[in-house]
Amino acid sequence: MNDTLNALFLRRAVKLFEPVEISSEMREQILHAARQAPSSFNVQPYRMYWIGSAAKRAAVARLCLGQKPAETASALIVVVADIGSMSATTEAQLAWMRRNHFADGKIRDYQRTAKIGRILFMPGPLNMFAALKWVLFWLLNLSKVMGMPPLFRHDLFKWATKGTSLACENLMIAAEALGLNTCPMEGFDGRRLSQYLGLSSRFQEIVMVIAIGKKSHAYIETPQWRRPLEATVTVL
Numbered sequence: 378m379n380d381t382l383n384a385l386f387l388r389r390a391v392k393l394f395e396p397v398e399i400s401s402e403m404r405e406q407i408l409h410a411a412r413q414a415p416s417s418f419n420v421q422p423y424r425m426y427w428i429g430s431a432a433k434r435a436a437v438a439r440l441c442l443g444q445k446p447a448e449t450a451s452a453l454i455v456v457v458a459d460i461g462s463m464s465a466t467t468e469a470q471l472a473w474m475r476r477n478h479f480a481d482g483k484i485r486d487y488q489r490t491a492k493i494g495r496i497l498f499m500p501g502p503l504n505m506f507a508a509l510k511w512v513l514f515w516l517l518n519l520s521k522v523m524g525m526p527p528l529f530r531h532d533l534f535k536w537a538t539k540g541t542s543l544a545c546e547n548l549m550i551a552a553e554a555l556g557l558n559t560c561p562m563e564g565f566d567g568r569r570l571s572q573y574l575g576l577s578s579r580f581q582e583i584v585m586v587i588a589i590g591k592k593s594h595a596y597i598e599t600p601q602w603r604r605p606l607e608a609t610v611t612v613l
């Protein structure tokens with residue numbers, strides 16, 4: 378089988394790890410692979426916290442409800458959807474385009490798109506700006522085929538979670554390809570873990586924590602089950 382498909386089919390949520398050192402080179406490779414994932418408007422609306430030191434790992438594992446994969450992993454990656462990073466990201470992309478001598482027209486186009494994006498994606502205090510935009514879009518939609526952008530703060534988090542989750546999957550497949558194993562977890566105390574990492578509740582929400590390490594020899598893997606293809610796919 379092709380190497381990529383092989384890593385994809387081999388990946389399992391591993392619940393018990395044995396201690397191994399993950400080199401900084403390997404860590405970089407895995408994180409680079411994660412952010413290679415596609416994201417809406419290429420905004421990459423996430424931040425990954427790699428928890429490698431023993432003391433911090435133990436603290437985070439406790440906030441992952443003491444789950445075995447968290448307690449035995451070589452590192453824990455807390456993956457956070459970050460809806461406050463959009464302006465900085467678009468500025469960074471503009472600077473990159475200028476450094477790489479993109480044509481003025483292309484830079485202007487991007488500046489325009491980024492500005493529209495900022496206006497669209499700004500919920501305003503108490504979501505008031507979002508409510509106003511929602512009414513406007515709803516009225517426009519009566520006579521025009523159009524999509525509804527993420528307007529309210531919870532829509533923005535949902536939007537950011539899509540790109541963040543794709544980065545998570547990339548991260549897990551990359552780890553598998555490099556001979557490591559992972560376990561994605563949503564069993565954690567989000568409030569305490571956010572506090573521990575100093576996250577802003579307005580802009581940042583933890584999507585999942587990924588335990589990474591080498592599968593323990595003592596771990597007995599359960600058979601993998603998936604719904605039949607016809608239960609999950611409609612071919613039209």
Ligand SMILES: Cc1cc2nc3c(=O)[nH]c(=O)nc-3n(C[C@H](O)[C@H](O)[C@H](O)COP(=O)(O)O)c2cc1C
Nearest residue numbers: 388389390391392444446560561562563564585601
């Ligand atoms: C978003 C998400 C949250 C999960 N949370 C946990 C968790 O908190 N603890 C855990 O042991 N496994 C967790 N899992 C792993 C699933 O149980 C596992 O992926 C599923 O049973 C399928 O098994 P497989 O990944 O080995 O194919 C989670 C998986 C996902 C995608």
